[in-house]
Amino acid sequence: xxxxxxxxxxxxxxxxxGSATVRISVAKDGTLTATLHYRLSGDDLQAENDVTMRxxxxxxxxxxxxxxxxxxxxxxxxxxxxKNRSGDIHVNVPVSGSLxxxxxxxxxxxxxxxxxxxxxLVALPFSLxxxxxxxxxxxxxxxxxxxxxxxxxxxxxxxxxxxxxGKLATFLRDSxxxxxxxxxxxxxxxxxxxxxDALEARLSQHGADAAARRQxxxxxxTELFPLRQPPASDEALFDALTRETxxxxxxxxxxxxxRVAATRDSLVRAGVAAERLVPLESRAAVESExxxxxxxxxxx
Numbered sequence: 001x002x003x004x005x006x007x008x009x010x011x012x013x014x015x016x017x018g019s020a021t022v023r024i025s026v027a028k029d030g031t032l033t034a035t036l037h038y039r040l041s042g043d044d045l046q047a048e049n050d051v052t053m054r055x056x057x058x059x060x061x062x063x064x065x066x067x068x069x070x071x072x073x074x075x076x077x078x079x080x081x082x083k084n085r086s087g088d089i090h091v092n093v094p095v096s097g098s099l100x101x102x103x104x105x106x107x108x109x110x111x112x113x114x115x116x117x118x119x120x121l122v123a124l125p126f127s128l129x130x131x132x133x134x135x136x137x138x139x140x141x142x143x144x145x146x147x148x149x150x151x152x153x154x155x156x157x158x159x160x161x162x163x164x165x166g167k168l169a170t171f172l173r174d175s176x177x178x179x180x181x182x183x184x185x186x187x188x189x190x191x192x193x194x195x196x197d198a199l200e201a202r203l204s205q206h207g208a209d210a211a212a213r214r215q216x217x218x219x220x221x222t223e224l225f226p227l228r229q230p231p232a233s234d235e236a237l238f239d240a241l242t243r244e245t246x247x248x249x250x251x252x253x254x255x256x257x258x259r260v261a262a263t264r265d266s267l268v269r270a271g272v273a274a275e276r277l278v279p280l281e282s283r284a285a286v287e288s289e290x291x292x293x294x295x296x297x298x299x300x
Contacts, residue, residue, distance in 0.1 A: 011103035072139030083177030153193035155258035169270035184256035194247035
């Protein structure tokens with residue numbers, strides 16, 4: 001059976017075992033092919049629903065509330081995760097139960113099968129790049145993608161960050177319907193390093209050797225703290241001056257922008273379309289903990 005989601009009227013399947021309503025009014029393009037096998041042995045029902053959706057595109061206004069209520073993920077997010085490299089979805093939804101059981105409802109059994117199918121198909125790829133979180137009643141509460149971490153005050157990924165970029169590229173190539181938002185996070189460690197770089201640049205104007213740097217540092221410390229004795233050790237002296245040295249103007253914003261660009265460029269070079277990667281602004285100027293990183297959200 002094949003039908004085009006261009007049709008705007010709900011399609012109902014009134015099966016003697018129960019009633020299920022499939023609303024396709026949220027679809028704006030694509031085709032659906034379904035092969036249904038039902039076997040009844042006494043009161044025991046065994047059903048196989050083999051469904052292929054090609055080039056399915058959803059209207060943004062169609063929120064798919066029933067899917068989110070029953071499965072956990074919004075419909076558009078679930079569709080994006082289930083699409084393969086060709087942009088198609090192929091799923092098999094088995095349904096079974098006893099018709100004589102007062103607890104058996106065909107529609108509920110279908111939704112349970114859809115939820116189990118979604119968890120099975122989504123969990124494997126996500127185990128490579130992040131985590132799934134579940135509600136107490138086994139619905140998918142949320143998905144979280146591990147960030148790409150960066151070297152302190154640099155737009156170069158750490159070795160684990162580079163490894164995560166490779167995994168993300170594979171995931172995105174295999175899941176053609178997923179779009180990601182990229183959000184940079186800078187930390188106190190980044191700020192401290194930028195301050196130290198600015199201090200070193202200032203001191204280097206007085207000479208490159210250690211003695212000249214020490215002399216320039218003592219002079220700067222005396223200028224900043226005329227009533228204090230300069231620390232005896234270079235480490236304490238430079239640490240004190242670092243705390244008083246502002247980072248270069250806009251350096252932190254530039255660092256965040258460069259990290260997002262490096263992440264995006266790496267994924268594009270790996271074969272991911274640039275329009276699937278949406279840059280975002282940082283939520284806060286800096287965070288106190290963790291490594292500098294680029295975090296990801298699934299775009300809806």
